[in-house]
Amino acid sequence: xxxxxxxxxALTITGLTLGAVYALVALGYTxxxxxxxxxxxxxxxxxxxxxxxxxxxxxFLGGKAGGGTGQVIFWIAMMFVAAMTMSGLIAVLLERFxxxxxxxxxxxxxxxxxxxxGASFVLAEVxxxxxxxxxxxxxxxxxxxxxxNSRNAVGLPDIVAKEPxxxxxxxxxxxxxxxxxxxxxxxxxxxxxxxxxxxxxRGIRAVAQDPEAAALxxxxxxxxxxxxxxxxxxxxxAAAVFYLLRIxxxxxxxxxxxxxxxxxxxxxxxxxxxxxxxxxxFVLGLAENYGSAIVGTQWKDVVxxxxxxxxxxFRPTGLLGESLGKARA
Amino acid sequence: MLLEVKxxxxxxxxxxxxxxxSFTVDEGEIVTLIGANGAGKTTTMKTISGLRPVRAGTVxxxxxxxxxxxxxxxxxxxxxxxxxxRGCFVGMTVMxxxxxxxxxxxxxxxxxxxxxxxxxxxxFPRLKERVNQAAGSMSGGEQQMLAMGRALMAKPKLLLLxxxxxxxxxxxxxxxxxxxxxxxxxxxxxxxxxxxAAQALKRSHRxxxxxxxxxxxxxxxxxxxxxxxxxAAYLGGDV
Ligand SMILES: Nc1ncnc2c1ncn2[C@@H]1O[C@H](COP(=O)(O)OP(=O)(O)OP(=O)(O)O)[C@@H](O)[C@H]1O
Ligand SMILES: [Mg+2]
Numbered sequence: 001x002x003x004x005x006x007x008x009x010a011l012t013i014t015g016l017t018l019g020a021v022y023a024l025v026a027l028g029y030t031x032x033x034x035x036x037x038x039x040x041x042x043x044x045x046x047x048x049x050x051x052x053x054x055x056x057x058x059x060f061l062g063g064k065a066g067g068g069t070g071q072v073i074f075w076i077a078m079m080f081v082a083a084m085t086m087s088g089l090i091a092v093l094l095e096r097f098x099x100x101x102x103x104x105x106x107x108x109x110x111x112x113x114x115x116x117x118g119a120s121f122v123l124a125e126v127x128x129x130x131x132x133x134x135x136x137x138x139x140x141x142x143x144x145x146x147x148x149n150s151r152n153a154v155g156l157p158d159i160v161a162k163e164p165x166x167x168x169x170x171x172x173x174x175x176x177x178x179x180x181x182x183x184x185x186x187x188x189x190x191x192x193x194x195x196x197x198x199x200x201x202r203g204i205r206a207v208a209q210d211p212e213a214a215a216l217x218x219x220x221x222x223x224x225x226x227x228x229x230x231x232x233x234x235x236x237x238a239a240a241v242f243y244l245l246r247i248x249x250x251x252x253x254x255x256x257x258x259x260x261x262x263x264x265x266x267x268x269x270x271x272x273x274x275x276x277x278x279x280x281x282f283v284l285g286l287a288e289n290y291g292s293a294i295v296g297t298q299w300k301d302v303v304x305x306x307x308x309x310x311x312x313x314f315r316p317t318g319l320l321g322e323s324l325g326k327a328r329a
Numbered sequence: 330m331l332l333e334v335k336x337x338x339x340x341x342x343x344x345x346x347x348x349x350x351s352f353t354v355d356e357g358e359i360v361t362l363i364g365a366n367g368a369g370k371t372t373t374m375k376t377i378s379g380l381r382p383v384r385a386g387t388v389x390x391x392x393x394x395x396x397x398x399x400x401x402x403x404x405x406x407x408x409x410x411x412x413x414x415r416g417c418f419v420g421m422t423v424m425x426x427x428x429x430x431x432x433x434x435x436x437x438x439x440x441x442x443x444x445x446x447x448x449x450x451x452x453f454p455r456l457k458e459r460v461n462q463a464a465g466s467m468s469g470g471e472q473q474m475l476a477m478g479r480a481l482m483a484k485p486k487l488l489l490l491x492x493x494x495x496x497x498x499x500x501x502x503x504x505x506x507x508x509x510x511x512x513x514x515x516x517x518x519x520x521x522x523x524x525x526a527a528q529a530l531k532r533s534h535r536x537x538x539x540x541x542x543x544x545x546x547x548x549x550x551x552x553x554x555x556x557x558x559x560x561a562a563y564l565g566g567d568v
Contacts, residue, residue, distance in 0.1 A: 199432070206418055206429055213416035216378055217483070218404035218433025 004293040009169035011289040013177050017246050019285020020184030024239035025262035026269070026277035027191065028091070028232030034208035034272045035221075035228045037109065041116035042098065044259020045123035046091045046233050050240030051250035052127065053086030054079035055156050056146055065158035075159040079244070084237035091233025094119055095226060120259075128252035153251040156244050180242045187238050188278050191231065195274060200227050208272065257301070261288075264308050270318030279319055283307075330389075331356045331487055331518050332377070337386035339369075339376050346372040347542040349386070354487065359509065359519045361529045361550070363563055364539030370522040371413050373539070374491045377520070378410045379403050391486065404433040407486030411476040411493060413522075419465030423456055426464050426475055430482025442482075448515075449478040452508050470501045477505075481512065488512065491522045506532055526563040530554040538563070 004011065025047050032040040057078050067075070098119040102112050126133065131150040134143045164172030195201035203224045206214035211221055243258070244250060261284060269280025284304055291303030311319065332354040339347045347369040354360045362370050375381045377388060379400030387396045390406055398406075409430070418426050427446065431437040450457040453474040459467065464475055473493055480488055490509065494502040506528050513519050523529035530536055530550040538546040538559065546553065553559045 202421075202425070202429060203432070205421065206432075209418045209420055210416050212375075212380055213412060213418065214429075215380060215400040216404070216410045216412060216416070217429045217479075218401045220399070220401040 001294060004290060007171070007293065010171035011293055012286065013168075013171060013173055013181075015286040015289035016282060017177050017180040017242070017285070018288070019265075019282035020180050021239045021243045021246070021258070021281075022262045022265040022284050023188065023278045023281025024184055024235050024242070025258065026266040026281050027188070027235045027274060029263050029266040030269075030271055030274060030277040031204070031228050031232045033266070035204060035225055036099070036103075036112075038099065038112050039116065039263070040094070040099075040229075040232075041113070041259075042094050042120040042123055043091070043232065043236065044255030044262070045120050045127075046087050046094065046255075047236040047240055047243075047258065047262075048124065048127065048250065048252065048255030049090045050083035050087035050237040051244050051254055052154075053237070054083040054241050054244050055154060055250060057082035058157055058159060059146060063157050063159045065161065067159060072160050076241070076245075079241045080238065083240045084234045087237030087240060088230050088233040090123070091229040091236070092226060094123075095229040100222070100225075120255075124252055124255065130252075151252060153249040155249045158248075160245060176245050180246055184238070184242060185278075187235065188274075191235065192274055194231070200224070204228055204231075261301075261304055264304055268308055268311055268318055270320040273318070273320045276318055276320035283319070330354070331391060332520065333387075333389040334373075334377070335387045335389070337373070337376065337388065338384040339372050339381050340384050345542055347376075347539075350539070350542070350544045351386075352537050352544060352547070354518060354520050356486075356518055357513075357516070358535060359513050359521060359533040361521045361523055361533040361536040362539055363523060363526045363529060363536060365563075367541070368539040369542040370539055371491055374410060374412070374489050374520070374522060377489060378408060401433070404483050404485070405435070407484075408489065409480040409483040409485035409487070410489035411473075411480040411491065413491035413495070415469075415472045415476040417464040417467075417472045417475050417479070419463065421464055422461050423464060423467070423475055424460040426479050427456070427482050430479040434484060441484075445482055445484055449481050452481075452511065453478050470497050473497065473505065477508070481517075485517060487518045487520060489520050492524060493521070494523065494525050494528070502528065526559075527554065527565075530564075 025043065028043045028046065029040060032038060058075055061078065063075050098115045099112055102115055128151050131147045134140055134147045160176060162174045162176050165175050165178060166173055195204055203214065203219045204227065206217060206219050207221055207224045215221060262281070265280035265284045266277050268284060269276025269278065284307065287307045288300050288304050292300040295303065330353050335351050337347060337350050338345065350373065362373060364370050372381060376383060379398060383396050387394055389395065390408060393406070395403065395406065418429060421429070427449065431442050434442070436442070455471055456474055456478055459471065464472060467475065477490065477493060493509065494505050497505065502525060509519060509521065510532055521529055521533065530553050533550040536548065536550050536553050537544050538553070546559065
């Protein structure tokens, strides 16, 4: 307990940065659940591919530590472009090949769920075996630097130096901390407005609330589903950049635990509810940090799930209740 | 002929919901389908809107074969439906619901939409008072008005109304029928499904009677309303 009190601010700030990443990934789960009532288990891999895309673009273009402000902005922008493109693409392909064919055949929801779990494994293993894959297609020499030791963690070159900006209660808040928290919230506000105001956003909400009535209004459900996956993927891509900036390394299975946590955050906030995902992400990030400060870091993951169970016992629909539309997201 | 349904068969798995039904709706008409529960009225309406796949037969709208056209392309052609059970978007406001009606309109950004909104507010002043209320917190009758208003916002040539008077107080039923007549007199063709057969027949130009998936009678509204067999089966004896 004393540890928690002594390190309160450090735990709070790091909890918020982690929570921001959870929240962004949670949005993808919640959006897809809203329109399809499907838990897209492979969303964790959509995120993981984003981390690699961000990392590769920096390695490929020869990013190094010690650049000026202009360079730092350039690298971060490149990482966002690469990660959002990659994650968005993976998410759309996932929908196209793992879910749409089943939907067209009116498969029961459980089948789609199995397909999701399968796609998750396939995507993770493809990344983990990229060295072999590159060898098969004869690109061994060209891509060695990017695929070497593909089952190990890979680190991002130190393109952004972490520098303290100000101090609260003894903890030096860094530029990266601020960037992650402010950046994530900004992106979430943009998404919120997109879903609320844009025509496609309205289509997403309409399909989530009543697919048949939406069709009667002229909403193309397949199109909306595709856009939903794309948007969820792009959010995961943004999360991947924040994650890399903060953690600095990634691995072919980096999505697994993070995905489970983000899904937990989505359920915690109320699955199907955008603002719920945001709240759930931050609550989870903070609770993990505070909890592990009290009972020990090795219990960190346990804390997350105990919290989930406790909250669901008292509020079965999560903190903000269910549904993309009903909560007027 | 605005709508022509010919030899239509629709199944749910192996259950034949409608079997070989044919009927037409002319421009400017109010045509009513009446029939007992489970007769296939809603199935017919949903099929015209493209929500149910057709096993056999054709649907022609405005001279165009739309049998296999995806549902979301039909509002553009001028088919709009207020579905059974209203189907309002409960998490959206009244205004957002009405705007959803214009989703497929090519001219959704033009001034015409504003005029149509005014027209809907004239027909349903209650909606105007409640523009910012969440549709889910409106009463059943208000939601019915909203569903009809939303369908009108699509500026349809053919308006499909599936039991617009369901669950409403007698006074409100009267009002809904008045509005249907008004909408029709302003130039919109209406295909109506109703349990309130007496009222519906009185208001419609023509009507069809559906029994277990087949059309068993057709005639003008008056004709059917005065037919002893129809009276006994659907009108509870007196009109
Ligand atoms: N989704 C469905 N799955 C299976 N059978 C269905 C489905 N929807 C309707 N049916 C069946 O099709 C037949 C016609 O139903 P439909 O809803 O068209 O009747 P209706 O005339 O609209 O009845 P009501 O007056 O009660 O609204 C019924 O026997 C019904 O049980
Ligand atoms: Mg019905």
